Amino acid sequence: MRFKDQVSIVTGSGSGIGRAAAVAFGREGSKVVVSDVNEAGGLQTVEMIEAAGGQAIFIPCNVADNAQVAHLIEQTVATFGRIDNAINNAGVGGPLCKITYVSWQDYQQVMDVNLGGVFLCMQHQIRQMLVQGGGKIVNVSSVAGLRGLPNSSVYSASKHAVVGLTKSVxxxxxxxxxxxxxxxxxxxxxGMVDSLFSIDPSYEEKLKRNIPMGRYGQPEDISQAILWLCADENSFLTGHALPMDGGMMA
Ligand SMILES: NC(=O)c1ccc[n+]([C@@H]2O[C@H](COP(=O)([O-])OP(=O)(O)OC[C@H]3O[C@@H](n4cnc5c(N)ncnc54)[C@H](O)[C@@H]3O)[C@@H](O)[C@H]2O)c1
Incomplete structure (x- = not known):
């Protein structure tokens, strides 16, 4: 139990990668704060953690809203006393088109959630971590934060910015x-990728060809890396952006 008696927050843990990370933290002995705008999904994640013998609560939060993020951190500390691991995972896919077709509203929405959300969460989390004497943060970027992704320029820009925030802070x-x-x-x-494939099923085979390992990631592949980055045995590891990509960036 690598995270016994620690406290972990996972934003966007009502589904997908965030849910897998929340469940994995629960299995490893951490108390878990599940947070999402999707209440039904968040409550289901709490049930999964409890069914496996773990301890979790759900706190709703839109990460793009400063007051809601402040409330998330205050409620976490009021309930569990501290924050050892903060996983800033909540995110949205952007418009799938060339930049000339992207509306200003779509641009702002992607930036507000994917970049603004990580910015706000880090601000509030770090203030608490300074009070308690330390902590670990993992921000969920993307391979699109390390290389360009045509027809997803705003998403890619938001994820590059997350890498920049991560390294600087x-x-x-x-x-x-x-x-x-x-x-x-x-x-x-x-859900994010499955909805992409439902728009055009031919994407499923096309995109897989770009992954040298010949398969898509599973949420559990990514959650294992998130826990590894938080593990206390990695106390010398900071400012790193770790591709989990079946060899794509190589
Ligand atoms: N799935 C992929 O292929 C992939 C690849 C690279 C990066 N990512 C990133 O991984 C993260 C998780 O995505 P996922 O693939 O699990 O997708 P997902 O859609 O299953 O999960 C995203 C979660 O974030 C929540 N969310 C959305 N906007 C929010 C907001 N404003 N405040 C709080 N919660 C909000 C959603 O309700 C959802 O539960 C995202 O940041 C995404 O950009 C995903």
Whole structure:
């Protein structure tokens, strides 16, 4: 039990990668704060953790809303006393088209959630981590945060920015016992990717050809990397953006 008696928050854990991370933290002995805008999905994740013998609560939060993020952190500390692991995973896919067709509203929505959400969460989490003497943060970026992704330019820009925030802020707090890393998944079978395939089923085979390992990621592949980045045995690891990509970036 690598995270026994620790406290972990996972945003966007009502489904997909976030749910897999929340369940994995619960299995490894951590108390878990499941958070999402999707209440039904969040409550289901709590049930899964409890069914496996773990302890979890659900706190609704739109990560793009400063007051809601402040409330998430306050309620977590009021309930469990501290935050050891903060996983900033909530995100949305962007419009699938060339930049000339992207509306300003779509641009703002993607940036508000994918970048603004990570910014706000880190601000509030780090204030608490400074009070308690340390902690670990993992931001969920994407391979689209490491390379361009045509027809997803805004999504790709938001995920590049998450890598920039991760590296810069990691160095700001490197001597405060706060480690901050990012994980950069390739296409992973979650609601986000399945809805892409439902728009055009031919994407499923086409996109897989770009992954050297010849398969999509599973949410559990990514959650294992998230837990590894948080593990105390990795106390020298900070400011890193780890591709979880079946070899794509190589
Ligand atoms: N699935 C992939 O192929 C893939 C690849 C690279 C990166 N990612 C990233 O992984 C993260 C998780 O995505 P997923 O694939 O599990 O998709 P998903 O759609 O299953 O999960 C995303 C979750 O975030 C929640 N969410 C959306 N907007 C929110 C907001 N404003 N506040 C709080 N919660 C919000 C959703 O309700 C959902 O539960 C995202 O940041 C995504 O960009 C996914």
């Amino acid at each position: 990691a160095v700001e707090y490197v001597r405060k016992n706060i480690r901050i890393n990012a994980v950069c998944p390739v296409f992973t079978r979650s």
